[in-house]
Each structure stands twice: as C-alpha cells, then as structure tokens.
Amino acid sequence: MKWRKNDIQQYVQSKEYIDTILLPLIPIQLSSDDDAEKHASQSEVMNILANEIEKELTGRIMLAPNYHYLKSADKQLESKRLNGWAEDMKKQPFSHIVYITFDSSWKKHEKDISDNLLWMPAVQVGEINSKEMHGIIREQVGQTVELIRSYWQSN
C-alpha cells in the first residue's frame, strides 16, 4: 500500500492484514554542490528500493511518505520528531515500523529511535538504469524482504 487515496481506502477496509509501516529516511542538503548531487542520487535509489519492497509485500506493508531532513541537522531532535510520527501511526494497529535509510549517522542514534532501523550501505555503480544497478537493487530488495519477514515471524 502507498500513501495514495485508493490504497488508503483499501487499507481502512482490510486493516487487520496490514500491520507494517515502511518509512524511508532521506537526507537533503543543497548548500554544497558535491553533497547535493550525492544526496539526490541516493534519494533516487532509495525511492526505487522502497517502491520495489512495497511491490513485493503490498498486502502487508504501508509505504509511508518519505521523511526528509537536513543532513547537518541534530539527530537527537530528528529522532524525537520521528518517534512522534511513529506514535501517531501506532494509533492505527501498526505493530511494526521499519525505517530504511542509506545515512549511516542514524546508526549512532539507534537507541533513541523506538522502532526498527534498517541501515544499508549506499552503492552507486554508474547509471541508475544500468543492468548492474538493477541487479544490485533486486538483490537488496530480496534481502530486505527476508529481513522484514523475520520481524513478522518473531511475534
């Protein structure tokens, strides 16, 4: 399910089956040319990745709108905001909230976050539409799907 009118209508009707939120955390920073390019490219890859995961597990996952933040922002404050999002989402019966990000600085603040954080190293091999990039993303999707399924099985 995605953050779209039709999907939400369907969600409301079959709430008992959709118990997981997937929330991409995407940093932005426009002040430096080099960083901006890197962040834009990672954001593109993250969107593809998140969409692919959602496609595999449509019937149990809600892909939330991206959470954007300044790369230089204080992560403690950001974690607090994030927990606020999570708290609101849990008012629906969402029992799993999974954050997915390429930004390694979240790793240090994992304990401030009340839910599962999935950090994966960003890989960028040439063009985003190239064959090898497709292969890498497919591989990452497969492994992430396995991981999410293991969260489901643990309770």
Add this chain to the structure above:
Amino acid sequence: MSNEKQQVSRRQFLNYTLTGVGGFMAAGLLISPIRMAVDPVLKESSAGDLANVGLSVDDITSEPQRIDWSVDQVDGWYESEVNRSAWVYRNEDDEIVAFSPVCKHLGCVVSWEGSENHPNEYFCPCHDGRYYKDGTNVPGTPPLAPLDEYEQEVRDGMLFLGDARPREEA
C-alpha cells in the same frame, strides 16, 4: 460547311470543366474527415498486444519458473515502462500455463515453493496464502480466488504474453 465531328459546345465545355474542378475540390475537402472517421478501425488496439518475454518454448518444463519482462504502458499522465513477471510451466496435458504472481488476497508477490513447509505450492509471504500448482487457491488460506492467467501465444518457438485475466472461481 457542317463538320461531321461532334463539336463540344462552349456550354458543355464549361460544364465538364466546372464539374471536374468542383469534384476535385470536394474530394480534397472530404478526404481528411473520412480518414479521421476510418482511423479507429485502422488503429491496432494496444490492449491485446502480446510481448515477447524472451523465453524459448523448449526451455519450459513442468517446474514453474519465474520470468520478468517489461512493457510500455500509458497510464493517465505517464507513459512508462512497467515490469511484469510470470510463473510459467507445462501442465500434465503439455500445455503452457503462465500465472500472474500477484496474490489474489491483497496483491503481494507469490513464489513457487516460497516456503519450505509447503512444497509443490505457490506461497505468499505476507499472510501465508497458498495456491496449488494449477493456480487454484488452497481452501482455508486467505486468498479467495485462483491466480490470474496470462493470455499467451507461441510465435516462432518463443513465448508471447499479454494481459493477465482472472480465471473461474474454484
């Protein structure tokens, strides 16, 4: 002094010329509306288009295999390339069958023998939905209908697939 040959009178000459020129102009005016009226008939329908999925018929066995291909799709504002997948195998009657991997419950992607506990079945990772090898849903699991089946055709030994169609209720 009268000539044997039938002379064309001035009046006849003008009549012929004007009819000719007028007819020509009328034809010129009519040709575009007629072409437009006929156009929908000439246009190939894009819905029924079958796509070559890059799989030779000889490679299809009785074991379902997953194939992926992409088609162009116009969807409202966007024209985009859409990835499609199918599970293809030969059934007991040696017919090729291509199932859509989209679970009929809530749309997750099912896979053949996706769970070790349920061999010889399609398995949906989301809510443990299951389907027998012939695509029929296993009673007692969440899905309420059999897997959709793709329209298919074999041309020059290659498999072509079209749109997925729902099958009869099991």
